[in-house]
Amino acid sequence: xxxxxxxxxxxxxxxxxxxxxxxxxxxxxxxxxxxxxxxxxxxxxxxxxxxxxxxxxxxxxxxxxxxxxxxxxxxxxxxxxxxxxxxxxxxxxxxxxxxxxxxxxxxxxxxxxxxxxxxxxxxxxxxxxxxxxxxxxxxxxxxxxxxxxxxxxxxxxxxxxxxxxxxxxxxxxxxxxxxxxxxxxxxxxxxxxxxxxxxxxxxxxxxxxxxxxxxxxxxxxxxxxxxxxxxxxxxxxxxxxxxxxxxxxxxxxxxxxxxxxxxxxxxxxxxxxxxxxxxxxxxxxxxxxxxxxxxxxxxxxxxxxxxxxxxxxxxxxxxxxxxxxxxxxxxxxxxxxxxxxxxxxxxxxxxxxxxxxxxxxxxxxxxxxxxxxxxxxxxxxxxxxxxxxxxxxxxxxxxxxxxxxxxxxxxxxxxxxxxxxxxxxxxxxxxxxxxxx
Ligand SMILES: *[C@@H]1O[C@H](CO)[C@@H](O)[C@H](O)[C@H]1NC(C)=O
Ligand SMILES: *[C@@H]1O[C@H](CO)[C@@H](O)[C@H](O)[C@H]1NC(C)=O
Numbered sequence: 001x002x003x004x005x006x007x008x009x010x011x012x013x014x015x016x017x018x019x020x021x022x023x024x025x026x027x028x029x030x031x032x033x034x035x036x037x038x039x040x041x042x043x044x045x046x047x048x049x050x051x052x053x054x055x056x057x058x059x060x061x062x063x064x065x066x067x068x069x070x071x072x073x074x075x076x077x078x079x080x081x082x083x084x085x086x087x088x089x090x091x092x093x094x095x096x097x098x099x100x101x102x103x104x105x106x107x108x109x110x111x112x113x114x115x116x117x118x119x120x121x122x123x124x125x126x127x128x129x130x131x132x133x134x135x136x137x138x139x140x141x142x143x144x145x146x147x148x149x150x151x152x153x154x155x156x157x158x159x160x161x162x163x164x165x166x167x168x169x170x171x172x173x174x175x176x177x178x179x180x181x182x183x184x185x186x187x188x189x190x191x192x193x194x195x196x197x198x199x200x201x202x203x204x205x206x207x208x209x210x211x212x213x214x215x216x217x218x219x220x221x222x223x224x225x226x227x228x229x230x231x232x233x234x235x236x237x238x239x240x241x242x243x244x245x246x247x248x249x250x251x252x253x254x255x256x257x258x259x260x261x262x263x264x265x266x267x268x269x270x271x272x273x274x275x276x277x278x279x280x281x282x283x284x285x286x287x288x289x290x291x292x293x294x295x296x297x298x299x300x301x302x303x304x305x306x307x308x309x310x311x312x313x314x315x316x317x318x319x320x321x322x323x324x325x326x327x328x329x330x331x332x333x334x335x336x337x338x339x340x341x342x343x344x345x346x347x348x349x350x351x352x353x354x355x356x357x358x359x360x361x362x363x364x365x366x367x368x369x370x371x372x373x374x375x376x377x378x379x380x381x382x383x384x385x386x387x388x389x390x391x392x393x394x395x396x397x398x399x400x401x402x403x404x405x406x407x408x409x410x411x412x413x414x415x416x417x418x419x420x421x422x423x424x425x426x427x428x429x430x431x432x433x434x435x436x437x
Contacts, residue, residue: 021360021377023390025434029089032064035073036423039102043398043418043428045351046297047107048173048227051416051430053406054112054139056083060091060416061108061120062428066098073099075108075122079146083410086432090146094132097155099123109172114180114203116140118151126168126190128157159184161207162199170194171297173227175234176405177260179203183211183234185227192243194221195275198261211261216275222253223296225310230302234261237310237325239288239296240278246348249294252286252312252325253278254333267331285333286325292316293347301404303356305329307380311338311354311363313345320345322352322365324384340376340387343369355402355413360437362413363387364400371420373400375413375433393431395420411435 035041041063042050050061057079066072074093081087099106105125112118116137123130135152143150158166165188172186180203187194196215201208215222215238222238229235234257242248255264255276266272266282276283288294292314299311306329313322322338322345342365350366359380366373375391378384393400398418406414413433419426 020379021437023433024436028429028431030427032428034418034426034428035063035065036070040104044107045399046171047109051403058082061110092147111174111182112139113182113201121172124170128167129169131156159199159208162210175227175229177229213275216277218277225300228302231304235302235308237300239294248290249296250290251284251288253283254285288314288316293320298351299354301354301356309354342367350399353400353402355407357407358437
């Protein structure tokens, strides 16, 4: 018995060593009721990001129903202290701008620059830019009153200091650079015919400049998995769509920049001309034909050791599967099916997310047929094949989003989600998982 017990103990010690990841605490908060209607305006995978941490505070941006009722929404912004301990959310609504377009593209993205200014962009589907920014560095000065008064100006339709085009714009994304400057990325054009642009906000001068067009369609458009700055490199991966029909998504593309988007290289390390097109040499990494049920804008992340990870699903094997695309720091790419116990993803169903912490990779995968979001961990030492179930969130109907900064700062996996259920009961929530890795 003692022998068996000691075997069990050493087996479980080995098990936790191999897996190297576990959850030591879980909590969640309800942020708000989700708006009325069948259209999702909160928790879409291309929001970058509705949930982010700066210093000791976490911020959340979401739509909630405005007093005028159905089809009228305000952008809301919440903050709470998360370090050294977690306090209650304080929230306010921007009451000078009513969002009225019931369209799942018209989400909110948020970025915080190193000077503490909070930047928001929202309500786009092939329309002029909508942008607003706090008048001072509120994420640094932490004014005691949390109100719209800190965001003096009205919604703007250009980035002050920079040059357009500013329309027809969709999918705004913000990414903070290590030095505190902020990049903004978006598509100009339409589904099936669009280009992608980058602008840079200087945290020292407080103004924007154009970095330029970096992706260009050839009567098609790139749908990026994310826009990720990590350890001095800016990574982007994408699929290309030929027409507004998602069935025309094809192939997996990758590029990396070592100067924050000014110049780009292909995965093999060769410099490529800007703007990058689908036929740029060496830019396509994996061939996946049209009609393979590729879901665009799924997920990507990078880790401090120069590894790049992407999540995309396709049906090229005959069955729809989620794939982990891994690029090691020496530029070698692999594509491996993520072998986890979830339902076969139905075509066009909810998209997942990836997050890296040290040598651990976390995959947050919606299991749409079961109305849950599942969370899994895998490790570099297990070749990212040792997927272990970490958590399941019940009653989910939406696409989870991760607070990458909080994960990096404090090892807490904070996830923004939308519940299923009827209007009035259905909430937007933030779930917190204390990770031991
Ligand atoms: C979240 O909202 C639901 C529904 O109103 C309620 O039952 C639950 O207690 C709330 N949870 C928290 C942590 O406030
Ligand atoms: C990881 O991959 C390497 C190279 O293919 C192999 O030698 C090693 O055994 C694998 N390790 C695990 C834990 O699968």
